[in-house]
Amino acid sequence: QTDQTSLSLSLSLSLSLSLSLSLSLSLSHIMNPDLKAERAGASFDPKALTPHLYGGQARLERFNAVRRLIEEDPVFRVDDYYFASREERYTRAMEKTSRLVQLVKQHNLSEEESIVMRLCIREQLPLGLHWVMFIPAIKGQGTPEQQKKWLPLAQSLRIVGTYAQTEMGHGTFLRGLETTATYDPATKQFVLHMSDHGPHAFIVQIRDLDSHKPLPGVSVGDIGPKLGYDSMDNGFLKLDHVRIPRDQMLMKFAQDPKPSPVWIHVWSPERPDDFAQVSESGAYTRPPNTKLSYGTMIYVRSVMISDAARHLQAATTIAIRYGVVRRQSLLEETASKETQVLDYNSSQQQLFPLLGWAYACHFAGQHLIKMYQDLQASLNRADLSMLEYVHGTTTGLKALVTTIASEGLETCRKACGGHGYSRFSGLPDFYQDYVPACTYEGENNVMKLQCARYLVKCFRQAAKGRNLAPEMSYIGQATKPSHTSKPLNLDGPDAWLHWKIQSRVLEAKACLSLAAAVRELDRQLGSTSKGKAWNNAAEPLSAAALEHSQVVMLRLLEGGIATPSIADTARRALESLRSLLALKLIQAQAPALQLANLLSAMDVQHLSTAVTKLLAVVRRDAVALVDAFDLSDHFLNSALGRYDGQVYEALYAAAQKSTLNATPVTRAVQEHLQPLMKFSRAMLGMPKL
Ligand SMILES: CCC/C=C/C(=O)SCCNC(=O)CCNC(=O)[C@H](O)C(C)(C)COP(=O)([O-])OP(=O)([O-])OC[C@H]1O[C@@H](n2cnc3c(N)ncnc32)[C@H](O)[C@@H]1OP(=O)([O-])[O-]
Numbered sequence: 105q106t107d108q109t110s111l112s113l114s115l116s117l118s119l120s121l122s123l124s125l126s127l128s129l130s131l132s133h134i135m136n137p138d139l140k141a142e143r144a145g146a147s148f149d150p151k152a153l154t155p156h157l158y159g160g161q162a163r164l165e166r167f168n169a170v171r172r173l174i175e176e177d178p179v180f181r182v183d184d185y186y187f188a189s190r191e192e193r194y195t196r197a198m199e200k201t202s203r204l205v206q207l208v209k210q211h212n213l214s215e216e217e218s219i220v221m222r223l224c225i226r227e228q229l230p231l232g233l234h235w236v237m238f239i240p241a242i243k244g245q246g247t248p249e250q251q252k253k254w255l256p257l258a259q260s261l262r263i264v265g266t267y268a269q270t271e272m273g274h275g276t277f278l279r280g281l282e283t284t285a286t287y288d289p290a291t292k293q294f295v296l297h298m299s300d301h302g303p304h305a306f307i308v309q310i311r312d313l314d315s316h317k318p319l320p321g322v323s324v325g326d327i328g329p330k331l332g333y334d335s336m337d338n339g340f341l342k343l344d345h346v347r348i349p350r351d352q353m354l355m356k357f358a359q360d361p362k363p364s365p366v367w368i369h370v371w372s373p374e375r376p377d378d379f380a381q382v383s384e385s386g387a388y389t390r391p392p393n394t395k396l397s398y399g400t401m402i403y404v405r406s407v408m409i410s411d412a413a414r415h416l417q418a419a420t421t422i423a424i425r426y427g428v429v430r431r432q433s434l435l436e437e438t439a440s441k442e443t444q445v446l447d448y449n450s451s452q453q454q455l456f457p458l459l460g461w462a463y464a465c466h467f468a469g470q471h472l473i474k475m476y477q478d479l480q481a482s483l484n485r486a487d488l489s490m491l492e493y494v495h496g497t498t499t500g501l502k503a504l505v506t507t508i509a510s511e512g513l514e515t516c517r518k519a520c521g522g523h524g525y526s527r528f529s530g531l532p533d534f535y536q537d538y539v540p541a542c543t544y545e546g547e548n549n550v551m552k553l554q555c556a557r558y559l560v561k562c563f564r565q566a567a568k569g570r571n572l573a574p575e576m577s578y579i580g581q582a583t584k585p586s587h588t589s590k591p592l593n594l595d596g597p598d599a600w601l602h603w604k605i606q607s608r609v610l611e612a613k614a615c616l617s618l619a620a621a622v623r624e625l626d627r628q629l630g631s632t633s634k635g636k637a638w639n640n641a642a643e644p645l646s647a648a649a650l651e652h653s654q655v656v657m658l659r660l661l662e663g664g665i666a667t668p669s670i671a672d673t674a675r676r677a678l679e680s681l682r683s684l685l686a687l688k689l690i691q692a693q694a695p696a697l698q699l700a701n702l703l704s705a706m707d708v709q710h711l712s713t714a715v716t717k718l719l720a721v722v723r724r725d726a727v728a729l730v731d732a733f734d735l736s737d738h739f740l741n742s743a744l745g746r747y748d749g750q751v752y753e754a755l756y757a758a759a760q761k762s763t764l765n766a767t768p769v770t771r772a773v774q775e776h777l778q779p780l781m782k783f784s785r786a787m788l789g790m791p792k793l
């Protein structure tokens with residue numbers, strides 16, 4: 105972030121504005137009768153599931169208390185959101201950031217509570233990168249001394265930072281980065297302008313602490329308008345022989361195999377708190393794994409799974425609530441009322457699997473954050489054994505869930521028909537701000553191939569009879585000949601409802617894909633170079649990565665549902681949702697599974713019957729399942745997704761705020777259309793109406 109303007113408190117501005125037309129404020133206090141009936145007819149009480157999703161009753165209450173601080177504070181109002189220019193959005197976002205920090209201090213909130221606060225704000229904050237990448241980079245990549253120096257400065261906002269890695273010419277190919285850091289032993293400084301040692305992280309001051317103006321040699325600015333992210337000043341940065349002290353290279357993982365007295369710090373497993381790097385005399389020491397400097401990206405990819413969950417939760421909440429309020433057409437000519445659009449099979453087929461993904465991403469997100477913490481702990485013990493597994497898993501999941509979430513947001517928008525196209529539905533803005541997740545932190549095609557690289561390695565190890573990590577051991581099946589397989593021959597549709605059957609088939613399909621990808625890769629390797637072979641086999645390799653990632657996600661969903669603290673009624677509803685998601689994934693692969701003799705024609709018929717039954721089961725609880733996410737009207741900022749279902753009133757009230765409605769006749773009409781019409785009438789005569 106270029107952080108172009110200095111922080112300012114515009115409390116007077118915010119207090120003087122009227123709040124009366126916020127989409128989040130109740131317009132009528134009357135619950136839409138259809139929505140009311142859905143809630144009365146659900147098989148479980150969402151209020152019993154919500155605490156489980158928030159980590160228990162005490163944490164939910166804390167979350168709500170923090171949420172109230174945001175939603176009751178006028179600075180965070182959302183009524184101006186859809187009408188603001190880019191500059192106004194950016195300025196308001198900075199105002200919100202500043203107020204957020206004040207509130208954290210005023211209420212003495214913990215780090216976790218301040219993260220919750222950021223989650224409650226319906227805006228991308230310009231300082232987001234400071235919290236999500238700059239601070240984690242110092243924590244993950246800095247030596248203890250560097251952390252001691254920089255973390256307090258960053259955490260207290262005496263300095264704000266960003267993560268400037270991508271260049272105009274290189275984003276994916278990190279080894280191709282052209283910015284260089286040359287160490288000058290005479291001055292004990294790095295000159296940022298060549299280094300042949302691969303990517304490394306440096307802390308570079310780019311602005312003056314007082315004036316906030318760029319320092320000599322630094323050119324910095326905003327990159328201009330984007331598809332979304334209006335509130336963010338994503339920036340460009342040019343460094344022309346900028347000098348920084350030697351200890352501003354983040355050097356936690358550089359290891360000196362032969363410690364020498366001139367090194368300031370020497371890292372070794374026996375002395376894990378000491379680190380070596382570029383010595384004062386300029387000698388360079390390689391880290392034990394050159395990819396350790398990519399750790400911040402692993403961290404962000406892990407947290408992105410929870411971000412996908414929140415976006416899918418928001419989108420499905422809007423589309424499902426609207427789907428029961430909106431009535432359109434007659435399913436049967438004799439019907440007394442038009443059909444609720446959520447009763448159309450096509451709506452259910454699209455929306456309910458997305459609801460399943462919203463839950464899957466929720467549970468997977470919690471798991472991945474824990475996985476990253478375990479990785480950090482093992483790296484701190486100089487144990488690199490988890491790195492490959494975590495990289496392989498996070499790249500695949502990042503590619504899978506960001507694709508599902510961004511496509512899902514668009515599906516939800518379309519499921520809301522014409523009103524979904526209105527920004528007041530909330531969906532266009534969620535989409536615009538979410539979709540770059542398919543690109544940042546590793547473009548998804550590239551991430552799938554990284555995951556495939558790991559899978560092929562696992563496959564080759566399994567083929568040699570070596571043991572794999574328990575989570576990967578199912579891949580052993582992929583190395584066995586498939587012509588011996590027998591179809592499932594299930595005895596009826598209900599047999600499809602068992603998790604064991606679902607996971608067995610999903611794993612079998614992922615193994616089929618991986619085996620096919622390896623066959624194609626080996627065929628290519630027989631006739632061309634390694635690089636070209638991987639390139640030519642990209643499609644089956646990517647498919648294998650996605651199917652493996654689906655297996656991982658479904659397992660994590662099942663693991664989340666199986667937690668004892670969930671009430672039985674809610675668990676049953678979630679199990680049906682998981683079954684529906686798993687069966688829809690299997691159904692999409694049914695021809696390949698039949699061809700491989702894993703499913704019989706009757707198995708496929710039973711599968712279809714089971715899906716139809718499950719759609720009806722999930723339909724009953726669809727509203728309760730989205731209510732359980734407990735997303736506030738303030739956060740959704742959606743005329744269609746309101747808790748009370750008063751969608752038409754909200755749409756109408758919001759439209760009144762359009763600047764084009766400020767006068768009965770717009771300036772554009774007065775200045776351009778009226779003279780044109782006047783001229784036509786003068787030439788052709790006044791029409792008789
Ligand atoms: C809020 C968000 C805002 C946005 C912020 C941003 O976008 S910030 C910008 C975000 N930018 C991006 O996300 C950029 C995306 N690009 C990248 O992450 C990397 O450059 C790359 C992974 C695409 C290739 O890297 P490369 O050409 O250097 O490597 P290679 O392909 O030659 O593989 C060599 C070996 O290394 C392994 N390995 C690779 N990475 C890791 C890792 N992290 N850990 C462990 N291992 C890793 C790999 O598996 C392979 O192992 P094998 O098979 O030899 O045993």
Ligand SMILES: Cc1cc2nc3c(=O)[nH]c(=O)nc-3n(C[C@H](O)[C@H](O)[C@H](O)COP(=O)(O)OP(=O)(O)OC[C@H]3O[C@@H](n4cnc5c(N)ncnc54)[C@H](O)[C@@H]3O)c2cc1C
Pocket residue numbers: 105233267268269270271273274275276277333338540543544545546547548549550553
């Ligand atoms: C909103 C947003 C915020 C961002 N924030 C930051 C930030 O804070 N800090 C930062 O450093 N960066 C940031 N980025 C940059 C982002 O990380 C890169 O855009 C991303 O890593 C992709 O790199 P690229 O743009 O060079 O795409 P390219 O690599 O040029 O990709 C173009 C196409 O080539 C394909 N391709 C490239 N290499 C391969 C390959 N090896 N195999 C197969 N296909 C390939 C890709 O699939 C893609 O289709 C941000 C990007 C966005 C959109």
